[in-house]
Amino acid sequence: MTSYNIPSFNDFSPGLLKNDLRPVLLSIQKHSKNDEEIFSDWEKTICLGWEKKRIRTNIPATLGSTGLTLGRPLELSPLGQRVLMAASAKEAAEVFCTEIIKNRNGDKLIEAIQSLHRKGERATKKTLQTELSRLGVKLSNDTTDHSTLKNWMIVAGIVIEAKKGLPEVNDTSLKILTGVSSEEVDEFQSLTLGQQTFLHLLRKRHVTEPGPFQAQDLYTECKSIQPHAYGSANFASAVKDPLSSAGWIDISKATGSGHGGKSGLVKGSKKLLSIPIENVIPNFDAAVPPDLRKKLQTPLIQILDWLNETDIHKGGLGLELLALRIILDLRLTPRGFRVRSKETAFAEVDLTAEGDHLMFSRWTFQCKRIQSSKNVSLGDVAKEVGIAMHMRAHVIVMVSTGGFTKEAFSYAKEMTKATHLQFVFLDGKVIQDYLQKGPATLYAYVMNNARHVMSEKGQQPIPASDI
Numbered sequence: 001m002t003s004y005n006i007p008s009f010n011d012f013s014p015g016l017l018k019n020d021l022r023p024v025l026l027s028i029q030k031h032s033k034n035d036e037e038i039f040s041d042w043e044k045t046i047c048l049g050w051e052k053k054r055i056r057t058n059i060p061a062t063l064g065s066t067g068l069t070l071g072r073p074l075e076l077s078p079l080g081q082r083v084l085m086a087a088s089a090k091e092a093a094e095v096f097c098t099e100i101i102k103n104r105n106g107d108k109l110i111e112a113i114q115s116l117h118r119k120g121e122r123a124t125k126k127t128l129q130t131e132l133s134r135l136g137v138k139l140s141n142d143t144t145d146h147s148t149l150k151n152w153m154i155v156a157g158i159v160i161e162a163k164k165g166l167p168e169v170n171d172t173s174l175k176i177l178t179g180v181s182s183e184e185v186d187e188f189q190s191l192t193l194g195q196q197t198f199l200h201l202l203r204k205r206h207v208t209e210p211g212p213f214q215a216q217d218l219y220t221e222c223k224s225i226q227p228h229a230y231g232s233a234n235f236a237s238a239v240k241d242p243l244s245s246a247g248w249i250d251i252s253k254a255t256g257s258g259h260g261g262k263s264g265l266v267k268g269s270k271k272l273l274s275i276p277i278e279n280v281i282p283n284f285d286a287a288v289p290p291d292l293r294k295k296l297q298t299p300l301i302q303i304l305d306w307l308n309e310t311d312i313h314k315g316g317l318g319l320e321l322l323a324l325r326i327i328l329d330l331r332l333t334p335r336g337f338r339v340r341s342k343e344t345a346f347a348e349v350d351l352t353a354e355g356d357h358l359m360f361s362r363w364t365f366q367c368k369r370i371q372s373s374k375n376v377s378l379g380d381v382a383k384e385v386g387i388a389m390h391m392r393a394h395v396i397v398m399v400s401t402g403g404f405t406k407e408a409f410s411y412a413k414e415m416t417k418a419t420h421l422q423f424v425f426l427d428g429k430v431i432q433d434y435l436q437k438g439p440a441t442l443y444a445y446v447m448n449n450a451r452h453v454m455s456e457k458g459q460q461p462i463p464a465s466d467i
Contacts, residue, residue, distance in 0.1 A: 004105040004137045007065040009148035010058035014155050017046070020089035021096055024059065025068065025080050033073040035060075067099060093156035093288040098177045100149065101158075102278065107133050109149055109187070110169055113159060114182050118170045123150065178464075179276035187246070197222050198239050203280045204267050206235055208296050208328050212252060212267035215240065217440075219262045221331070225357065236263050247271050287334040290321055300325065304435035307401055309370060316346025319369045322431065323399065327353045329439035330446060332363060338378055338387075341369075352391065364388050367399035372428050376400045378407040381423075397424045401431060416456045424449050 017024060024044055039055055047055050063069040076084065079099050086092035100106035112131035116123050125147050129139050132146055139146060150167070153159040153287035157173045171181040188196065201222055205213055219235055229237070243249045250267045254384055277284050285293070298321055306318030313393040319341050327334050338350035351365040366384045368376055376398060387398050397410075398404065404425055411424040426434075434442040 004108055004135070006105050006109065006132075006137060006139075006145055006149060007067070007100060008062055008143075009066070009145045010062050011050075011054045012059060012062040012066075012150045013148045014093075014143075016249065019093070019155050021083055021092045022086065022089065024063075025076060025084040028063075028069065028074050028076050028080070029084060035073045038074055050439055051110050066096070068096075069286050090155065092155060093152055094158075094177055097149075097153050097156040098102065101174075103176055103283075105137065106149060106153075108132060108137050108147060108438055109153070110174065110182055111135060111160075111185070112137075112146075113150065113167055114169050114186070117166055120166070123167050179274065180279055184271075184275070191243075192229070192238070193226060194222070194239050195243055197226045197229055197412055199243065199268075199272060200280060201225070202249065202266065203272055203275060203277070204328070204331065206268050206273060207277055207281070207326060210297060212265035213248075215251075215264050215266045216262045218266060225331075281333050284334070287336045288324065289337070289340075292324060294417065295321060296324065296328070300435040300438065304432065307431075307435075312346040315369050316341030316349075319346070319350050321399075322435075323349050323365055323367045325440065326397070326426070326434075327351065327363075329442055331355070331357070338364075346387075350387075352393075358395070361395060362391065362393040363395040363397055364391060364393045365397045365399065366400070370400060370402040372402050374402040375405045375406055376402070377405050380412045381408045381411055385421065388421060394420065395422045395424065397426065399426045399431065401428045403427045413456065416453060417459060422450075422453045422457075 024042065027038050027041035027045070035056075036161075042055055042059070043050070047059075060069070060072065060074060063074065063080075067077055068083065069075060072079045073330075078316060079095075083095050086095055093172060094394050097106065101110060109128075109132065112135060113123055113129055115131055116127055121127055125144065128146050128150065129143075132139060137146075150159060154161050154167070157179075158170055158177065159167050161167050168356045169182045171183055175181040175184075178338060188199070191199070198218065201218060202213070205218075207209065215235075218241075219230075222229055239252060240249070244251050247269055250269050250272055252265045252267075253263070288296075295317075303318050303321050303325065306314045307322065309315050309318065314378075320337075324334060332353040332355045335352040335354055339346065339348065341349050347369050349367045352361045353363045353365065355363065364384060364387060366380070367382070370376070381396075381398060381404075383395050383396065398408075398412075404427060409425070412425065415421050416423060426442075426445075430442075430445055434445075
């Protein structure tokens with residue numbers, strides 16, 4: 001079972017802080033990176049009569065564990081700044097708890113509280129710990145971290161302290177703050193693996209396209225991701241129809257599509273599309289800048305037009321969207337830009353992505369907008385190899401609106417044979433085919449490239465001791 005951790009909360013309970021996180025953070029803002037002044041401020045205003053260890057050690061450790069500060073000397077993180085800017089103590093707790101639920105395994109506590117409520121058991125320190133342990137959360141025997149987090153959720157209105165010690169989750173508040181209610185989480189977890197895989201993939205598709213989508217295409221991709229999840233059962237009765245009945249998807253028949261279970265068109269329902277993409281692609285909002293997120297459904301043919309623009313700003317925008325669309329259409333997870341186009345006169349972008357297709361893989365992307373008659377050189381490829389080695393990446397993707405020199409191809413071939421690295425070269429012709437004909441063209445090209453890489457890797461000697 002996967003193990004999880006929740007933040008530590010030493011001397012950071014709502015009772016000790018009078019239900020308000022902001023005074024502690026205000027001292028840090030006033031005396032940023034001056035710990036002695038911060039401690040002195042706490043001693044005078046918040047921690048009256050406290051032992052110095054609690055002030056100098058426990059509170060700073062909790063601030064770091066919960067993500068409110070960036071380290072030592074103490075400095076507010078972006079989360080800490082958002083909490084401090086809250087208009088009320090309740091709103092501050094809402095911002096704080098939302099972050100922990102979404103990104104620091106606080107959702108496991110929500111699940112544990114719901115489980116105890118359904119069973120009619122009191123949510124004591126011991127029963128919560130037992131339930132969390134069942135869910136894979138590691139806690140020491142004498143900790144109160146889970147109880148303290150529950151109490152902050154009560155301040156935030158996410159958990160309601162009901163009669164007889166039977167707290168329950170306020171689903172309305174949880175849905176507003178995180179985009180997903182505990183009821184939706186429970187419903188999703190009760191689905192079969194095949195149904196979950198289908199919804200996960202469909203929600204990802206809607207990031208870049210409004211839909212509807214061919215059910216056959218989705219089924220084929222699902223089979224490649226989780227081949228054992230679909231067996232011999234009829235796809236319609238096992239996946240499509242149950243998801244439609246439960247309100248997760250909308251189904252329509254495509255003209256001339258036939259009557260098979262894999263035919264027709266499928267689109268995510270309002271219920272599915274209300275689930276934040278962060279719940280499907282972790283850290284999506286952090287990895288993809290806001291100005292690009294709202295443009296991700298730009299038609300591919302429009303991106304091609306921008307790439308061909310003489311206006312460098314439009315060309316740079318086209319290049320950034322091209323890179324992101326390639327990552328998303330290959331079903332990879334974007335991890336962020338290393339370099340954006342505006343930093344290179346709108347002619348180049350560098351990104352990182354990760355994949356979990358059977359095994360984890362890290363990908364680096366280097367994209368250049370150059371004239372169709374120009375070529376990316378060996379030096380450019382060698383530079384990316386150095387970056388990939390440093391980042392422990394597995395795949396290097398070089399994208400060019402022009403071409404690549406023979407020396408670049410030869411160097412990549414030698415590095416493929418000599419190291420763990422793999423290369424994907426996408427030149428102007430491949431990019432044009434992809435943007436004119438759609439993602440299937442790109443996917444087919446990359447899969448064919450993978451077969452060539454496998455052939456090259458097969459020539460690598462395997463030491464006898466490793467056989």
